Amino acid sequence: MTELTSNATEEKLVQELGYDDHFHEHHDGDKFQSNFITTYVFSLDHKVIARQFLITGIFWAFIAGLMSLVFRLQLGFPEEDMAWLRPFLGKWVTLSEEGVGAISPEFYYAMVTMHGTILVFFVLTAGLSGTFSNLLIPLQLGARDMASPLLNMLSYWFFFLGGLIMFLSLFLSTGPFSGGWTAYPPLSILPQASSGSGAGMTMWSLSLVMFVVSVLLGGINYISTILNLRTKGMTLWRMPLTIWTFFITAIVGLLSFPVLASAVFLVFFDRSLGTSFFLNEINIGGEALAQSGGSPILFQHLFWFLGHPEVYIIILPAMGMVSEVLSVNSRKPIFGYKAMVFSVVAIAFLSFIVWAHHMFMSGVNPFISNFFVVFTLIIAVPSAVKVFNWIATLYKGNVRLNAASMFSIGFVSMFISGGLTGIFLGNSAIDIQMHDTYFVVAHFHIVMGVAAFFGMFAGIYHWYPKMFGRHMNKLLGNIHFWGTMISAYAVFWPMHYLGIAGVPRRYYSFDVFQTFDHFDDMNKFITIAAFAVFLFQLVFVLNFFYSIWFGKKQTKKNPYGATTLEWTTPIEAIHGNWPGKIPTVQRWAYDYSKDGTDYLPQHLPKQDFESDEVH
Amino acid sequence: MQTVKLKQTKRNKIDPKIFALLLACASMTMVFLAYTSAYIIRQAAGNWLEFRLPNEFFISTGILFLSSICIHFSYRFFKKKNTSLYRGLLLLTLVLGIIFIYIQYLGWQQMLTMGIELNTNPSGSFVYVISGMHIAHVFGGLGVLITALLHAFLLEHRVTEKRILRFRLTLIYWHFVDFLWIYLLIFFTLQKV
Numbered sequence: 001m002t003e004l005t006s007n008a009t010e011e012k013l014v015q016e017l018g019y020d021d022h023f024h025e026h027h028d029g030d031k032f033q034s035n036f037i038t039t040y041v042f043s044l045d046h047k048v049i050a051r052q053f054l055i056t057g058i059f060w061a062f063i064a065g066l067m068s069l070v071f072r073l074q075l076g077f078p079e080e081d082m083a084w085l086r087p088f089l090g091k092w093v094t095l096s097e098e099g100v101g102a103i104s105p106e107f108y109y110a111m112v113t114m115h116g117t118i119l120v121f122f123v124l125t126a127g128l129s130g131t132f133s134n135l136l137i138p139l140q141l142g143a144r145d146m147a148s149p150l151l152n153m154l155s156y157w158f159f160f161l162g163g164l165i166m167f168l169s170l171f172l173s174t175g176p177f178s179g180g181w182t183a184y185p186p187l188s189i190l191p192q193a194s195s196g197s198g199a200g201m202t203m204w205s206l207s208l209v210m211f212v213v214s215v216l217l218g219g220i221n222y223i224s225t226i227l228n229l230r231t232k233g234m235t236l237w238r239m240p241l242t243i244w245t246f247f248i249t250a251i252v253g254l255l256s257f258p259v260l261a262s263a264v265f266l267v268f269f270d271r272s273l274g275t276s277f278f279l280n281e282i283n284i285g286g287e288a289l290a291q292s293g294g295s296p297i298l299f300q301h302l303f304w305f306l307g308h309p310e311v312y313i314i315i316l317p318a319m320g321m322v323s324e325v326l327s328v329n330s331r332k333p334i335f336g337y338k339a340m341v342f343s344v345v346a347i348a349f350l351s352f353i354v355w356a357h358h359m360f361m362s363g364v365n366p367f368i369s370n371f372f373v374v375f376t377l378i379i380a381v382p383s384a385v386k387v388f389n390w391i392a393t394l395y396k397g398n399v400r401l402n403a404a405s406m407f408s409i410g411f412v413s414m415f416i417s418g419g420l421t422g423i424f425l426g427n428s429a430i431d432i433q434m435h436d437t438y439f440v441v442a443h444f445h446i447v448m449g450v451a452a453f454f455g456m457f458a459g460i461y462h463w464y465p466k467m468f469g470r471h472m473n474k475l476l477g478n479i480h481f482w483g484t485m486i487s488a489y490a491v492f493w494p495m496h497y498l499g500i501a502g503v504p505r506r507y508y509s510f511d512v513f514q515t516f517d518h519f520d521d522m523n524k525f526i527t528i529a530a531f532a533v534f535l536f537q538l539v540f541v542l543n544f545f546y547s548i549w550f551g552k553k554q555t556k557k558n559p560y561g562a563t564t565l566e567w568t569t570p571i572e573a574i575h576g577n578w579p580g581k582i583p584t585v586q587r588w589a590y591d592y593s594k595d596g597t598d599y600l601p602q603h604l605p606k607q608d609f610e611s612d613e614v615h
Numbered sequence: 616m617q618t619v620k621l622k623q624t625k626r627n628k629i630d631p632k633i634f635a636l637l638l639a640c641a642s643m644t645m646v647f648l649a650y651t652s653a654y655i656i657r658q659a660a661g662n663w664l665e666f667r668l669p670n671e672f673f674i675s676t677g678i679l680f681l682s683s684i685c686i687h688f689s690y691r692f693f694k695k696k697n698t699s700l701y702r703g704l705l706l707l708t709l710v711l712g713i714i715f716i717y718i719q720y721l722g723w724q725q726m727l728t729m730g731i732e733l734n735t736n737p738s739g740s741f742v743y744v745i746s747g748m749h750i751a752h753v754f755g756g757l758g759v760l761i762t763a764l765l766h767a768f769l770l771e772h773r774v775t776e777k778r779i780l781r782f783r784l785t786l787i788y789w790h791f792v793d794f795l796w797i798y799l800l801i802f803f804t805l806q807k808v
Binding site for chain 1: 629631632634635638639641642643645646648649650653656657660662733734736737740741744748
């Protein structure tokens with residue numbers, strides 16, 4: 001059987017059965033890669049754009065991680081002298097008369113806000129789905145590039161522009177926006193509300209509008225590429241699950257992000273033109289505000305109509321990549337392929353009708369809450385189907401343990417832990433106790449923060465050879481995984497206890513609440529664990545950049561013995577992906593361990609010895 | 616726009632660019648669905664000033680609809696190689712588009728004389744913001760139309776696949792902003808009751 005899957009045989013298959021689109025006779029793509037600027041900066045090649053998204057994402061993750069350390073320092077060690085931070089943070093560390101430094105409350109809130117905004121939008125949306133949709137959609141579908149490389153490039157540069165504006169806002173003398181990543185009015189509308197609500201908020205909203213443009217351009221491209229540029233034989237039911245999740249994610253993004261833009265526009269009108277969509281009966285310094293008659297709850301509806309689908313925009317691509325990595329590394333077909341697809345579709349559909357579960361305690365009608373409780377809890381069904389399928393894929397598999405597969409298994413673990421607490425929070429009655437506590441913080445960090453990061457790491461380790469032609473270091477990968485796994489749980493597990501005891505999130509300090517005094521040590525422990533998480537990410541960053549130049553070279557086209565098409569492209573990536581013909585697809589993406597073979601690649605026609613079983 | 620030249624796309628009935636435009640229209644529709652649902656929610660909360668929409672908005676609707684018909688026939692004459700009607704009707708579409716925006720502006724003036732300013736009550740603010748947002752999209756359409764007119768007058772009239780595609784993209788977008796406004800007008804009218 002081995003000869004079926006050797007390099008030479010696979011190459012022959014592409015040439016004999018491949019589809020000739022005469023791509024390389026035109027050479028019109030070449031002129032777009034003729035110099036440094038068009039090759040690496042304003043590139044139209046999807047593989048370069050993917051790497052741009054990834055490296056920008058890593059940059060932002062680093063910044064947002066540092067921010068979390070700043071506010072964790074405040075929460076863990078509120079009494080300590082922070083004067084040593086003055087060289088970095090300047091006036092945001094205030095000195096008392098005795099010379100004891102403290103992080104200023106305004107800065108604390110700005111850091112919390114920026115941490116959320118950056119991670120949700122710039123890292124886990126752009127860095128995750130921007131990177132892997134760009135890299136994998138054309139490669140796994142057998143396409144030369146995206147449907148519109150130009151829109152694809154614009155998508156990255158709008159993201160870059162949005163990021164640049166946000167980055168500059170960090171250096172405003174009044175500080176960046178500090179009213180929470182949800183930007184609820186009136187904090188986001190009235191400049192009097194906080195120092196970040198003036199110029200900081202203006203730049204925040206501008207940045208987000210740029211970001212929405214980026215997501216829409218990207219999403220339009222992903223969807224039209226998936227529906228129009230599949231190679232011969234690549235029917236929808238033969239697509240790898242990665243592509244399915246990128247596809248559904250793009251649709252969800254296309255329908256929900258415009259709503260965020262609309263809400264931000266209305267905020268702009270309230271801020272600058274005196275309308276009162278979201279303002280009602282506000283007194284500032286004893287004087288009534290002229291703007292009245294609006295509803296702040298209306299903003300919450302608009303925001304969460306994006307905000308909830310957004311968490312699935314983050315987690316779905318991670319789920320797709322985990323499915324793929326688990327299947328390759330357990331040498332088994334993914335368990336319940338169609339069930340996986342249907343549950344992704346179901347989750348995406350449900351994500352649009354559960355948004356008010358973020359607003360149970362904001363004064364919405366409790367009877368309306370019931371509706372949202374029911375649909376929220378129903379999400380547990382497709383989620384459980386997926387978890388069951390991942391575990392069943394691993395069960396009795398010939399599991400290869402490497403950084404990619406361990407992060408995938410870690411993903412499943414995180415998704416279960418974080419998902420179960422979602423069932424608590426989805427109940428509007430339990431939410432009366434739990435809302436706005438550290439229980440919520442623990443829930444969403446585990447289920448969509450850490451889990452999505454794990455999916456992203458799995459993807460990076462797995463497809464690194466496809467991006468840079470080299471492998472990442474195994475030992476450093478293992479250290480990164482075990483360190484992150486343990487210390488991330490150490491950060492978020494104790495938060496459940498804080499939350500159940502009623503410790504509110506977002507508070508700058510708990511000095512005046514004696515009832516929370518006995519959590520001081522727990523808060524110290526969490527802070528130390530957060531530093532540990534950050535240190536282990538430095539291991540990853542080191543490994544990532546070191547391996548670009550010095551990593552072990554990829555020698556085999558298909559180093560993992562995977563079935564999908566991206567491993568039929570040459571090691572040295574070229575414009576147009578395949579040197580000659582495009583491979584045609586003869587089977588689904590998960591023929592592992594079939595009829596005594598190790599794997600049967602997607603472009604291999606049906607063999608005589610194969611049974612007729614249909615997946 | 617440079618796109619990857621792939622013969623395999625021919626097996627699909629719909630051109631990727633047209634498909635991408637339809638997707639973009641879907642996401643633009645979401646912006647207006649968000650505004651109109653916000654309108655409904657806000658209206659239900661009370662403290663809502665009822666007023667009659669100025670007649671100008673109804674007149675402008677007719678003008679915009681007429682422009683849609685013009686561009687539709689311009690497209691037909693383009694394919695039939697009737698150069699003068701193709702050019703004339705396309706120019707008329709642009710003129711009607713500009714008149715539409717002017718009449719919308721008159722509608723705003725009328726609202727001001729009725730005493731409904733941008734910040735009087737959310738009911739008025741919504742009408743200003745939604746119609747303003749729509750005008751922004753019409754401006755985009757005008758840009759596209761001007762490009763199409765440049766093609767019509769500067770290039771030789773040849774019916775090539777590329778030019779049919781370009782024209783169809785223009786056509787779809789212009790119809791989109793037209794039907795979008797008809798939806799918005801019907802929405803405003805029905806919600807007033």
